[in-house]
Amino acid sequence: MxxxxxxxxxxxxxxxxxxxxxxxxxxxxxxxxxxxxxxxxxxxxxxxxxxxxxxxxxxxxxxxxxxxxxxxxxxxxxxxxxxxxxxxxxxxxxxxxxxxxxxxxxxxxxxxxxxxxxxxxxxxxxxxxxxxxxxxxxxxxxxxxxxxxxxxxxxxxxxxxxxxxxxxxxxxxxxxxxxxxxxxxxxxxxxxxxxxxxxLTTTIQPPGSVDLLCFDAGFPIPEGTTPVSTSSLTYALFESTLSIPELERFYDDALLSEWPDKTCDETGSCVYTRLLGDATECRLDLRLTAEPSSMSTYVAASVYPSTVDTAAIPVPEGFADPVVVSSFEDTSLIFRADLATVLATYQANLAAEGWEQQDQFSSIRENSAFLTFSRTDYRLYLTADETGGTAFLRIQTAPSVCGPTFEP
Known part of the structure; x- marks a missing residue:
């Protein structure tokens, strides 16, 4: 300033x-x-x-x-x-x-x-x-x-x-x-x-309390477990003296009543899901990793609400023969339409959904565009190209930060 x-x-x-x-x-x-x-x-x-x-x-x-x-x-x-x-x-x-x-x-x-x-x-x-x-x-x-x-x-x-x-x-x-x-x-x-x-007018300290999206009463933390890093409302990492089986039992007891759907993969990472009162679906990725050299276990928690689900973004009407390939964090679309019309439609629709365009991280050329939007500690990237009257779009979402930041 x-x-x-x-x-x-x-x-x-x-x-x-x-x-x-x-x-x-x-x-x-x-x-x-x-x-x-x-x-x-x-x-x-x-x-x-x-x-x-x-x-x-x-x-x-x-x-x-x-x-x-x-x-x-x-x-x-x-x-x-x-x-x-x-x-x-x-x-x-x-x-x-x-x-x-x-x-x-x-x-x-x-x-x-x-x-x-x-x-x-x-x-x-x-x-x-x-x-x-x-x-x-x-x-x-x-x-x-x-x-x-x-x-x-x-x-x-x-x-x-x-x-x-x-x-x-x-x-x-x-x-x-x-x-x-x-x-x-x-x-x-x-x-x-x-x-x-x-x-710098404050002291540099390890993170204290942990607030994550989709947790009304705060993210549950067992005894012997301390936060080592947080990323605003989207990610937190903890170090624990408990073993992986002990942590698995704790989080099942703490989560399954409100996060009833649970799936795990071969790496030991588990996904819990819940539905909020406003119909927002939340996904919690929980990864437990043992660290033999320090006799500790690391707990990594990442939260993904459906408000950042690219598959849930409505496909605009009025464009001929849209082709859509979609997943939670990545959606590709093809329209028979000019790029300017497609961009204007998506800019209006995303703004209505609470996504704010970040002009300093956006760029528009004659036949291509890259737009960045932000919403609740997440970013949405829209990449668009036009060839011969056909518009190709790709929409991706990701957490906006991975550690503490400040307003410059």
């Missing part, structure tokens, strides 16, 4: 004069977005979002990273979560599975050394400023650098020749980047970078 901006005299200076040797304050939270869109096809989109909290006073760091990749095979999503407090054992979860990590420094170095993140920070540190303003940005007194037509040949993912335009704010006291947003336009695609740094 930018407030009380004062216009100063224009001048030119190298941004690395204030960012090159800088370090962040002791307590900060950082949001970083890197998004790549193709000019040729809207569905060829790729972005990474990172939410990070740092508190050097307690040697604590917490990081959530979400990666979304769109392509001809649909949308693939990946989630990573890391937490380290003091000298305790760090926590690392990738796509809902916990992986052992002995050293917090190595864990966070693996994130910081992601080429995309390092490359973008190096790029803005060498931007030549054209104008400067001074103001309060995200709680810091900072100066602005506005730039355009900067060479972007060294920026990852953009197809050269490429130039960039945007703005960078650096702290007057400390020289660290406070905010930047810019777009690099290349020959075949465009890359957007957004960075926000804010003071």
């Amino acid at each position: 930018l407030i009380d901006v004062i216009v100063a005299t224009s001048l030119v200076f190298a941004a690395n004069a204030v960012t090159g040797q800088s370090s962040f304050p002791e307590k900060v939270q950082i949001y970083h977005l890197i998004k790549v869109t193709s000019y040729a096809r809207a569905g060829d989109i790729h972005w990474i979002e990172i939410w990070e909290k740092r508190d050097d006073t307690q040697l604590a760091r917490e990081l959530t990273l979400v990666e979304v990749q769109g392509g001809s095979d649909g949308v693939q999503t990946s989630c990573y979560y890391a937490l380290a407090i003091g000298t305790g054992t760090p926590l690392y979860i990738a796509d809902g599975v916990r992986f052992p990590v002995a050293n917090a420094q190595i864990l966070f170095d693996s994130f910081e050394n992601r080429n995309l993140v390092v490359n973008s920070r190096e790029y803005v540190s060498n931007i030549a400023c054209e104008t400067v303003r001074v103001g309060n940005v995200n709680g810091y007194e900072a100066q602005q650098c506005v730039f355009e037509n900067q060479d972007a040949a060294n920026l990852f993912l953009v197809r050269t020749p490429a130039t960039s335009r945007g703005e960078l704010w650096t702290a007057l006291d400390g020289g660290f980047p406070v905010q930047y947003v810019f777009e690099a336009a290349g020959q075949e695609n465009a890359v957007v970078h957004r960075f926000e740094l804010q003071p």
